[in-house]
Each structure stands twice: as C-alpha cells, then as structure tokens.
Amino acid sequence: MHCGISAIDAICVFYLGYRHSGEKHTTAKEMLNFIREIKPEELKEIANRFGRILNMKNMAEYEERKIKMKEAQELLNNATKLLEKKSKLPSG
Numbered sequence: 001m002h003c004g005i006s007a008i009d010a011i012c013v014f015y016l017g018y019r020h021s022g023e024k025h026t027t028a029k030e031m032l033n034f035i036r037e038i039k040p041e042e043l044k045e046i047a048n049r050f051g052r053i054l055n056m057k058n059m060a061e062y063e064e065r066k067i068k069m070k071e072a073q074e075l076l077n078n079a080t081k082l083l084e085k086k087s088k089l090p091s092g
Contacts, residue, residue: 004053006034007082011046014089025054044086049078 005006009019015035020028032047060067060087067075 004050004079004082007079008046008050008064010086010089011035025057026051043084046082049081053078053082 005025008025012019012028012031012035014092015037016031017047019030029047029050032043032050035043038046051073056067058064
C-alpha cells in the first residue's frame with residue numbers, strides 16, 4: 001500500500017516539483033489533475049488505481065475484517081502498475 005503512495009509522490013515530484021505532505025492521501029490523488037505532461041486517460045487510470053489502493057489501505061487499517069486473497073491480489077496488481085509508471089520516469 002505504501003509503495004503506491006510513494007509512487008504517486010514520485011510522479012508528483014517529477015512533474016509538479018512537490019508532493020502531498022498532509023494526512024489525507026486523497027489530496028495526492030487530486031494533485032494528479034495538475035499534471036499536463038501525461039494524457040488525461042492515463043492520469044485517470046493512475047488516479048483510479050491509487051484510489052483503490054487508498055480504499056484498501058483504509059479498510060486494512062481501520063476495519064476489523066481481514067483482507068481477502070482476491071483483494072490482496074488486486075492491491076498488489078494496482079501497486080505494481082503504479083510502480084511501473086514511476087519506473088518510467090527519467091532518472092537524474
């Protein structure tokens with residue numbers, strides 16, 4: 001879950017020069033709307049994946065039920081896709 005948050009932070013820092021620093025990670029999701037160098041449909045996909053990660057994070061941290069295997073696999077898939085986006089950023 002936290003690797004997805006870190007990936008969004010890296011994307012925001014690269015394109016916007018800053019990252020979200022508050023308690024609500026949904027603000028980081030909203031910051032994606034200010035990135036102009038990524039196509040809107042790709043930003044929507046990134047935001048949707050990040051939103052699903054945040055929903056699962058909140059459920060895992062604040063609800064009593066355990067994460068199901070299917071949910072864990074979806075979480076892993078979403079985090080992996082975000083990390084792939086991050087890894088395509090130029091380094092240096």
